[in-house]
Amino acid sequence: MKRILSFIIIPLLFFKNSFALIEVDITRGNLDPLPIAVSPLHVDVKSENLNDVKIKKLGENISELIEKNFKSTGLFNPLKKEAFVQKPDIAHLKPRFEDWRLIKAQALVTGKVLVKGGKLKAEFRLWDLTAAQEMTALAFTTTPSNWRRVAHIISDKIYERLTGEEGYFDTRIIYVSETGPKNQRVKKLAIMDQDGANTKYLTLGNELVLTPRFNPTNQMVTYLSYFRNLPRVYLLDIETGNQEVVGNFPGMTFAPRFSPDGKKIIMSFAKDGNSDIYTMDLDTRIVERITDHSSIDTSPSYSPDGKYICFNSDRSGLQQIYVMRSDGSNLKRISFGKGIYGTPVWSPRGDLIAFTKVRKGKFYIGVMRADGTGERLLTENFYQEAPSWSPNGRVLVFYRETKSGPKGEGFTAKLWSIDITGYNERKMKTETDASDPSWSSLLSK
């Protein structure tokens, strides 16, 4: 009897069929900006007053700047402060996560500033609200007048922690400031923070200046200026204001750019209507010829590892982009589309080359892979050119001129930025009209 029962009951016990684990592949996500709450930084009550900086407002100002930075990326959506429930000081110690989740925030930034002994001490924390834990925290000390850089550095750290790539907020942009009517433009070298603040003019505007480029340490700038009506490449030390002509070339030199190690300048040298690419070692002053061809070779730009150079040349008839080794060997044409390609610039990440393309009277800013595949045109307009990469290789800055009337009226030139996805096109704030931008690397690195 027991046997019979066991025959019936035991299979019933083991009946629960064991199912294999279900696996679901998630290959897509949303591209909506991440909702983030930036709580005003709490100003410590022990803070001393300073004449030139409003201490009470400091925390608020820093948080506003962080918000502005985030908004400009198109990747974050800073939430409105009116909805915040918790006070900044308490939030910085231990946020009530459920309160912040209520306003649909996914990340929270809190912080504290203290001004003591003429020094500004700032600290911040980034919280993951869904996991209810701290993601990163940092504190640093600087002079109080540097508070804008503090905000930019905090923005960079948070950006890096959330997106996985370096930020680009603590950077500067050098450009050519333009004033006056179109036929009598005054062009000066100008430098500003990436958000348009702290503009400074580096030249007086007596001579025409073009194509300024930073060196890797952001201390030096190489640019083109006219000397006795001949365009020449110059070198300018931003700190000291010293400037000098690069090399002793008999003809005109133009389109200068630093090598990634900052030891060389690569540029074009034109003689008798033919231009080739040359480098000059800044220490030894030795000049080396890289291309030797009867065509016009110009706009050279190094790959970030310094092993390759991209440039444009008309050796195939129309102006196209070419890549070669840094010694001039192994030359290859990489652009094969219809139209004219120019101003190639290698991305700091090394994967892409940005360019200007002209086709059927329209100007395009685009990117392609270093082997010439995957060409994508990001933006199209009546006149725009000279792309320059943000230090993380995510954003391009370029300049765009608006159409002017027959007498030159209504003419403006402005700096614009665009994400390499082709989204988030934005006009940058500049004091005057601007052209030929060049983005610095991260200052705090």
Place this chain on the structure above:
Amino acid sequence: MTKSIFYSIFFHIVVILLTALSLPFMARHPIDLPPIVSVDFIQISDKTNIPYAPKARKIIEDVKKEEKRVVSEQAPPAAKAKEKPDRIPLPNEKKEEKELVKKKQNPEEIKPQIRQSSEFEKKELVDTNQIAALIDKAKEEEAIKKDKSNKLTQSSVKNSFATGLSLSEEDALKAQIFGCWSVPLGLPFNENLLVRIKLELKKDGTILKSEILDHERMNRPGQKFYKILAESALRAVRLCQPLKVPPTGYEKWKNIQLNFDPTEMLQG
């Protein structure tokens, strides 16, 4: 006595028979879905390319001949070559393009005279072998990528048939998580960044326990990107809860594994 033993044996046999017959029906088989039939959408054009039957062909040819004859009798020769006005750029257009190029003040952009390329240059252009140095790397990357995506599709096919969720149930869950997952766009697209999360769910779809399967990798040096991706995946799952799970079959989906693969998104 013997009578009662007889009854007992009889009823036991009946009970055993009943259970033996009914038990197989109680077993829960995985839902047997009909195999997927792939359907190709074909545009039907106005003209068919099916060959005419011989008889019909003859008739049609006859009719065509007759038509031709009629045309040649009435119409003037129609052999005039068509003009292609769109091929020749309008003078205005040309002018505009020239003006635009002139406008550039940058000497980099001085428009060079168009030269004929020499034989040597042409040779260079055609010889694509030497690009290999640059392209090879890209090719390798692509191969790895392809390999990975193949693996993924295989696993998803396996899912829908062998395990519990039906295709529509799986799609509903996927669509829900797609909406919650903010992909960190700065991640490199050519690295293996697959994050596998194992979840234990309650009946209402809320999460009882979540576990990143390759958890140690998060804290390894040089795995910054993996950590950021894993965190974003965890955020997505937590944000999404309660997950959209089927109303029945709790045992089937009580434990579920989500494979977050951003490759497709990052390649853009």
